[in-house]
Amino acid sequence: MAQKPSIPKGTRDFGPAEMAGRNYIFDTIKSVFRTYGYMPIETPSMENLSTLLGKYGEEGDKLLFRILNSGDAFSGVDIGGFMDGDGGIDGRALTSRVCEKGLRYDLTVPFARFVVQHQNELVFPFKRYQIQPVWRADRPQKGRYREFYQCDADVIGSRSLLNELELVQIVDRVFSLFDVAVLIKVNNRKVLSGLAEIAGFPDKVVDITVAIDKIDKIGLEAVEAEMRERGLTDAAIAVIEPVLTLKGNSSEKIAAMRALMSGGSASGLVSETGLKGLDELDELFGLIGAAGISREVEMDLSLARGLNYYTGAIFEVKAVDFQIGSICGGGRYDNLTGIFGLPDMSGVGISFGADRIYDVLKGLDKFPKEVTSSTRLLFANMGTDELKYILPVARALREAGVSCEIYADTAKLKKQFDYAAKKHVPFISITGAEEISRNVVNLKNLATGEQVSVPSSDLNGIISFLFA
C-alpha cells in the first residue's frame, strides 16, 4: 500500500509563494551586507560533535541533532559495557560511542571554527555573512521550528566601534528597503557589569541582567522581586532601580549614568568598567549622528539579551507596528575563537530572524506584488504548427530575461486560461493560423482585456506591451 507522505515534526516545506517571499528577504539583506563589504561563506551542515558540544550550555547539548556513524554504527560496540547493574543502559555514553557528528546548532560556533581553521588564508578584519539552516531538537510549537535559517553578519579582528555603527546602518537600510518601522535598541554589556559593580554584587551580573531583561514583559516590581530572589539586597536594588527608570535622550542618559558610575549612586561605589561602557556608547551614538540613521535608535540600559558571550555593544530590533518580539539582534564578543585556540580576536555581529521578518512583512502587507508571480506571459498551445511558429519568439523573450511559458499540451483554451489564472500570469498570447499568416503574435492583458497584434520579429514592441 502507498505511504501517506509526511515530513518530520518541526520541519517545513516551502512552496513557490513562500519561497518568493523568503528569497525577497534574503536577497534584500544580502544586497545590503555586500555594500558594506561583507562576503558570503558556507560551512558544512554537519560538524564534529567535539566542535559543538559544550558551546551552548547543558541545555544546548541536549538539543543537538546527532548523526549516527555511517556503516553499521553498532558493529564492534560492546553493548555490555554500556549497561548498568539493573539491565538499564547508559544512553549518553552509548550515544557518544555511535555518533561523532551533529547538525549545526547556530552559525556562530561554525564561524569561529572556520576563522581559526582558515586563519592563514583570511584577510583581517574579516567580514563575512552566512545564510544557512540550523537545527535544534526543540519541542516544536507555533513559530519555533526544528530546522530554520539563520542570517548572520559578523566582523572579526577589529575593536573599532565603526563596526558597531555599520551594523546599525545595515539594520537601518534593510528595514528601510522593507518599508517597515523598527526600533533599534542599543546597550553595552560593560554598563551592565558596571551596574553590578556599583550595586556591590560584581559576581551577580548574570542574575541582574537576566532579571532586568524582562522589564518590558513583567514590569519593574516583578523585576525587583526576581532580583531579591536571586540574592540581591534592598540596598543593591536601590542602586539599580534609578537606571531602569532613566528617561531622556542618549546624551542625557549617558550623563546621568556617568554620575552614577563615578560614585554618585546610593552605594558611592565607582566602576571603571561601567565608565568604559558609557564611553563606548557615547562614541557609537556620536557616529550614528554623523552617519544619519532613518529608523529610530534608542539607548536602552535594561537591554541585556541572554547570550553571555557578549562583552561590549548589544543590539535588538523590534517592529513598531507588529507584535512579534525581537526580529534582529547581536552584539560584540571578545573571545569567541579562544575555545578553538585563537585568543584575542574581538568581533561583533548581528543575526536577522528571517521567519519573524516574513511574518512581519506578510502581516503588514509589505511584500512587493511582483514577488508572488513569476511568469509574465503564457503562450496558448494551438497545435504543432503554431508551436513551431511561437518557439523562436519565446526564445528571444527568454534571452531578454522575460519569463514566459508555452502551455505544454494542446488542451482546450478554457483549461489553458485556467492555468494562467491560477498561476497569476498577467498576459496570454493566442496565436493561431490567422496571426501566422500576418507574421504577428497576439497579446492579451488578462486584467484589462486589452488585446494587440505585434509583429513577431518586434521584440521591443512585445516587451513594451508586457511591461507597459
Add this chain to the structure above:
Amino acid sequence: MAQKPSIPKGTRDFGPAEMAGRNYIFDTIKSVFRTYGYMPIETPSMENLSTLLGKYGEEGDKLLFRILNSGDAFSGVDIGGFMDGDGGIDGRALTSRVCEKGLRYDLTVPFARFVVQHQNELVFPFKRYQIQPVWRADRPQKGRYREFYQCDADVIGSRSLLNELELVQIVDRVFSLFDVAVLIKVNNRKVLSGLAEIAGFPDKVVDITVAIDKIDKIGLEAVEAEMRERGLTDAAIAVIEPVLTLKGNSSEKIAAMRALMSGGSASGLVSETGLKGLDELDELFGLIGAAGISREVEMDLSLARGLNYYTGAIFEVKAVDFQIGSICGGGRYDNLTGIFGLPDMSGVGISFGADRIYDVLKGLDKFPKEVTSSTRLLFANMGTDELKYILPVARALREAGVSCEIYADTAKLKKQFDYAAKKHVPFISITGAEEISRNVVNLKNLATGEQVSVPSSDLNGIISFLFA
C-alpha cells in the same frame, strides 16, 4: 587545551572566493529556470526514513545518514532484544529503533513526496526547481563529497515533449551564458527497451543498458563481452551491434532504427515500444530544429544512464574542452509519485552538477573577473573627524548599490593599502583635512595610479570614476 578545529571528512567549507564562483553558477542557472516558468521550492533537510528507505536500492539505504532520535534515544530500549546468542548485536534492527529520520539523499524523492503531499495546492503541470544540499555516506574521494548541492528542475503532470525541448533549451542557454562548449546527448529509454525486445531478451533491458552505457569508456568489444557474461546470446548481440555503431545525423539514425525495429534486424522481431520511442525522438528533434539550439545536440542510441526509473527521454551533457564526465543529466519518468499514492503523473527533469561545472569554469578560466572581488572602494581611516566627514558619502554610495568599506581602525596607511590589495579592492580614497577644507573626496585607481578630487556631494561624479 584548545581543540584543533576540523570538519567531518567529505565535507567542505566555502570561503568568499569559492562562494562567489558557486553563486555565479547557481544564479545563472536559476535565472534561466525562471524564464521558463520554473519556480523554486525547498524541502526539509531531514525526511522520515520511511520516505527515503527502499527508494535508492539496497546500496542507497546503506548510504543514508541517519539522525538519532532526540532526547535520550536509548531510553526505554530493551537492548537485550537486539542481541544475538553470541553477545553480538543486530545493528540494523537497533538502528531502526533509535533513528526515525535521515538526511535527504537526493532532491527527486523529496520532490515526489512534496507533490503528493501538496497535490491539492499545486497547479499542474507543476514546474519547480530546487537547489539544496544532499548527503551521502559514501567513501570520500577526489570529487566525491558527503555533502554536496544538487540543482534540479522538473515538470510533473504533462506528457508533452515540449517539456523535453524546454529542458534542452535550458541546458543550451545555461552553457551559452557560461560560454562553455558542450555536447548534449539525447536518447529514449523506449528505444533501449525496443532493442532488448528485437534482440529477443525483453527482460534483459537493464543488463543491456548497463553494458552499452560503458561503450565510451571500454569500447565495443568489452561491451559485447559484458553482454555475453550477462547471459545474452551471440544472436542477440548481432542484433544490438549495428545500433552501437550507427552513424549519421538524427534523421538518418531514426530511419535506420525504424527499419530495425519494424522487423529489419537479424532477428526479424518487431518492437512497438521501440517504434514509439523513435516517434518521440523524431518529434523532439523536430522541435529542437524549430526552436534553434546553439550548442551541439546528438542522438546517441547507446546512452542509457543508470537510473532505472527513466521511461522516455534521457539526457546527458558533457563539456567539449574539459574532461570531467557528465556535468548535467536527466530524463522522463512515468511513475515517480506512485510510491506515495499518486499514480499516472508523468514528469521529466534535469540536474546540473554544480561541483563539476565549477571545475569546468575554473579549468577553462570562464568565471567573470568581477565575481572574485566585491568591495569597489576602500576609504582609508584618517581619524575621527575625517571618518565623520566620509560617513554620509559612504552611505550615499551604498544606497546607490556601490560596495564600499571604511577601514575600521586608524592604522598606518601602509596597513590600510595592504588590506585593499589583499581583498582586490580596485579603488582607495585618502581623504584628510585638506580635502575636507575643499569639500571634496580623493579617489585613487590602484591599478593605474590615477588620482582625482571629486566634490563630496557629487555622487554621480564619484560613481563615474569608480566604474569608468
